[in-house]
Amino acid sequence: ETGVTQTPRHLVMGxxxxxxxxCEQHLGHNAMYxxxxxxxxxxxxxxxxxxxxxxxxxxVPSRFSPECPNSSHLFLxxxxxxxxxxxxxxxxxxxxxxxxxxxxxxxxxRLSIL
Amino acid sequence: AQSVTQPDIHITxxxxxxxxxxxxxxxxxxxxxxxxxxxxxxGLQLLLKYFSGDTLVQGIKGFEAEFKRSQSSFNLRKxxxxxxxxxxxxxxxxxxxxxxxxxxxxxxxTLQVKP
Numbered sequence: 001e002t003g004v005t006q007t008p009r010h011l012v013m014g015x016x017x018x019x020x021x022x023c024e025q026h027l028g029h030n031a032m033y034x035x036x037x038x039x040x041x042x043x044x045x046x047x048x049x050x051x052x053x054x055x056x057x058x059x060v061p062s063r064f065s066p067e068c069p070n071s072s073h074l075f076l077x078x079x080x081x082x083x084x085x086x087x088x089x090x091x092x093x094x095x096x097x098x099x100x101x102x103x104x105x106x107x108x109x110r111l112s113i114l
Numbered sequence: 115a116q117s118v119t120q121p122d123i124h125i126t127x128x129x130x131x132x133x134x135x136x137x138x139x140x141x142x143x144x145x146x147x148x149x150x151x152x153x154x155x156x157g158l159q160l161l162l163k164y165f166s167g168d169t170l171v172q173g174i175k176g177f178e179a180e181f182k183r184s185q186s187s188f189n190l191r192k193x194x195x196x197x198x199x200x201x202x203x204x205x206x207x208x209x210x211x212x213x214x215x216x217x218x219x220x221x222x223x224t225l226q227v228k229p
Contacts, residue, residue, distance in 0.1 A: 004157070032162070042118075043204070043219040055136050090157055099208045100165050103217060105157035 001026040004106035006091050012112045013081065021076040021093030021109045029104070031097040032074040035065060037088040037108070049074060050097040078111075086113045116140050116209050122221035127195050128228045135223050136192040137205030145207035147188045148217070149179055152199045161203075164188060194196070200227045 004025045013019050026033065034046040048056035049068040063085075065077040074091055088108045094101035117140045127133055139145050146165050150158040162173025169181040179190045188205060205220040 006157075040221070042221050043217075045216055048216070066207055090170070100163075102148065102160050104148075105158040105159070112223075 004091055004093055004104050006089075006106035006109050008109060009107065010112075011114060012111045013078070014114050015081055015083075017081075018077070018079040020078065021089055021091075021111075023074040023076075023106055025072055025074075025091075025093040025104070025106075027093060029093035029095050030071055031094045032068060032071075032103070033092040033094075033103060034074065034076055034093065035090040036090060037090055039087075043090070046076075048097065055097065079108075081111075081113045083113050086111055116205050116207070116218055118205050118218050120203075120205055120222040120223050122223045124223065124224045124226070126226040126228060129197050130194050133190075133192045133195045133199070133225070135203050135205075135225070137188045137190065137220060138186050139188065139205075139207045143209055144183070145209045147179075147181060148206045149173065149177070149188075149190050150204045150206060151175075151201050152204065152222075155193045158204060161190070178207070195225075195227055197229065200225055206220075 007022045011094040030051050032049045036044045045058050046060045047066045052068045063080050088110050090108045091106045092103040094103045118136045121136050148163045149161040151161050152158045161177050162171050164171050164181045172178050177192050181188050200226050202222045204222045208218045
């Protein structure tokens with residue numbers, strides 16, 4: 001059962017392309033997150049949205065641009081990416097933003113930059 | 115800085131054997147602790163969590179974990195491993211000094227199960 005759906009599952013793009021990753025949660029949650037998972041590194045939190053407002057940006061380069069049009073949808077707009085941006089991008093959601101809130105993850109988008 | 119350490123990058127056990135995956139968190143205010151599992155090609159699934167109270171917590175799929183404050187540890191255990199348990203396991207924590215619910219992850223332990 002996955003209450004968090006990410007599309008596409010795989011994406012290959014050139015460094016000059018513009019693409020978007022989509023995340024949709026069906027859990028009625030109010031907080032959503034983007035993570036980057038690279039090989040041999042811990043998951044890196046990129047952005048946090050709470051009630052559609054961006055509340056955290058972890059020094060992410062401007063070539064990544066998030067958008068949260070409503071509490072169920074989260075996008076990550078990509079442009080002019082670098083080869084080191086190749087990774088698995090995971091979306092997560094939680095009931096609210098808080099210390100004891102378990103996060104529910106999607107299956108991720110595997111991004112490859114040529 | 116607050117951190118989570120999983121000392122074992124890779125562990126191999128035989129099917130039916132017992133399992134213990136180690137997790138240590140950096141000293142500080144008692145964190146909220148989680149274990150997640152990631153199967154190949156999938157996202158992370160929550161196995162169990164510890165907030166307070168009984169230091170031995172039960173999770174899904176027959177897993178349990180024990181919080182030991184004196185050792186700053188939250189090790190994951192299973193009495194008898196099944197082949198389907200082969201996956202990557204992540205320990206994570208959020209700390210009381212933060213109100214963002216920011217999960218700090220360990221680097222993960224890859225579990226291989228031998229027939």
